Each structure stands twice: as structure tokens, then as C-alpha cells.
């Protein structure tokens with residue numbers, strides 16, 4: 001007997017697999033680049049959530065890492081250097097139903113784009129920012145970035161410091177990205193390593209599930225210009241099992257200790273629930289309009 005299809009009959013759910021999130025463009029990264037691990041971890045997190053590719057927008061700035069959106073079957077925006085976050089916030093504000101992900105490198109995010117980070121964080125838009133940190137400018141061939149360790153002499157062939165490097169290494173101080181993002185007030189902060197694919201995928205997924213701005217510090221080596229695979233394998237340790245991820249001050253302290261001891265913890269440093277920017281916009285809207293106009297969409301329709 002054929003059952004009648006009614007309005008209440010649930011629609012057939014399409015079960016997607018990993019290949020549904022692969023675009024036709026093959027990655028152009030160097031062999032062994034950590035960004036391959038980040039790409040597959042992100043694709044896996046999307047597949048596990050069975051998200052419809054047409055509802056996903058990935059926004060990137062410029063850099064090797066900035067190429068990532070081309071390799072994912074989803075909407076992608078490859079924008080001006082350092083401007084992934086403002087663009088991603090605009091996309092989310094225009095259509096809050098979309099899953100919006102910003103990606104990019106340490107140079108893109110914390111050098112030229114560094115002024116945008118605190119404002120994206122304090123707005124707490126529901127966006128996931130995957131920061132692919134290789135501690136170097138990869139695309140432009142090996143100049144030091146804001147996260148290159150001070151004194152690093154491995155970049156001595158860098159064209160930006162040809163005489164200095166063999167004697168002193170990198171002269172500038174190294175930014176502590178996680179401490180900064182925690183002080184800015186981020187509502188979800190995690191770190192992971194591209195060689196630990198399962199954990200990276202899990203943490204990116206938890207960032208996607210978080211209602212608010214999530215920051216994933218995805219450490220992703222550049223074997224061509226600054227090969228950190230071996231030292232990072234040694235220095236990555238999971239956060240303690242009894243880690244309290246609701247204590248922001250403790251999380252900041254830990255990032256300072258790490259900087260002194262040359263180690264990295266992986267896992268969720270901090271998380272809390274707070275209203276997002278769009279939650280607040282909707283709340284203001286309903287106070288201002290009461291029952292007269294049911295939604296922002298209805299208000300906009302008046303001008304259509």
C-alpha cells in the first residue's frame with residue numbers, strides 16, 4: 001500500500017558524505033603542507049553535520065591558507081588581504097541562516113587583518129574562524145609573521161632580513177594569539193594541530209556548533225619555508241582532563257606559561273554562552289516594533 005504524502009510527512013533527508021564537500025579544484029599547496037590536514041578536518045566536520053553545501057559560506061583573505069575555499073564544495077569568497085572577518089560578518093548579518101566560516105593565515109589574521117579581530121570577537125556573531133598558523137608568510141616566500149618566535153634564525157633566507165638573520169634571527173616580539181583572543185572576550189577558544197586530524201575535526205565541529213564567535217587556532221606547518229613538524233609533535237600536549245573551560249583567567253595564564261615553556265596545549269581552552277549580535281538585533285527589533293511587524297524580513301519586504 002502506498003502511503004499518502006501529507007504536509008506533515010517528513011521530507012527525505014539526504015545523507016551526505018565527505019565527497020559532497022570536495023570541489024572539482026585540486027589543492028595547489030606544496031606536498032606536506034599542514035593546510036591539507038585543516039581542509040580535510042573541516043570537510044569531515046561539515047559532513048558529520050550533514051550541512052547542505054548551499055547553506056555554507058567560507059570566506060578567506062590572502063595567503064596559501066586563503067586558497068582553502070576553492071577546494072570546498074560550498075559558497076566561497078576569497079577577499080582582500082586581512083579582510084576575511086569583516087566580510088564574513090557582513091555575510092552573516094545579511095543571512096543569519098547560513099553557516100559562515102572564516103579562514104586564513106597568521107599574517108592575514110594578525111598582521112594586516114589584526115585590527116578586525118577584536119571587533120569581530122566583541123560582536124560575537126555566530127561565525128567560526130579557523131586561523132591556520134604556520135608562524136610564517138608562506139605565499140610570499142618565508143618572511144617572518146607576527147607569530148614567528150623571536151630570534152628564529154631558520155628564516156635566514158627570508159628576503160625581508162637578508163643580513164640580520166644569521167646573527168640575531170627575528171628581531172620582533174612574538175604575538176600570543178590565544179592570550180589576545182581570550183582578552184578580547186571570545187566565547188569559544190580552541191587549539192589543535194593539523195597532524196592530529198581526528199581531534200582537529202572534532203574541535204572545528206564544536207566551533208561550528210557553538211552559538212557565537214568561535215576561534216580555532218589550527219596550527220598548520222609550512223614545510224617549505226619553516227618546517228615545524230618535528231618540534232611541534234614534541235611540544236603538543238592535550239589540556240589536562242580536569243581542565244575547567246569556563247575559567248577565562250586560568251586560560252589566559254596557561255597561554256602565558258606556554259609561551260615561556262615553548263609548549264602547546266590542544267583542546268578547548270574556554271567557552272561560554274552569550275547572546276550573539278543577531279540575537280541582540282532581534283531583541284531590539286521586537287521591543288521597537290512589538291506585534292506590528294513580525295520579523296526583520298517582514299520589515300524589509302515593505303521596501304521590496
Ligand SMILES: Cc1ncc(C[n+]2csc(CCOP(=O)(O)OP(=O)(O)O)c2C)c(N)n1
Pocket residue numbers: 062063064065066081104105106107108109112132134136137138139140145222
Ligand atoms: C594589501 C596587501 N599587502 C600585502 C600582500 C602580500 N601578501 C600576500 S599573502 C601575505 C602573507 C601571507 O601569510 P599568511 O597570512 O600567514 O598566510 P600563509 O601564506 O602562510 O598561509 C602577504 C604579505 C597582499 N597580497 N596584499
Ligand code: SF4
Pocket residue numbers: 028029030032033034035064065134138139221222223224225
Ligand atoms: S609555501 Fe608553505 S604554506 Fe604555502 S603551500 Fe607551501 S607548505 Fe603550504
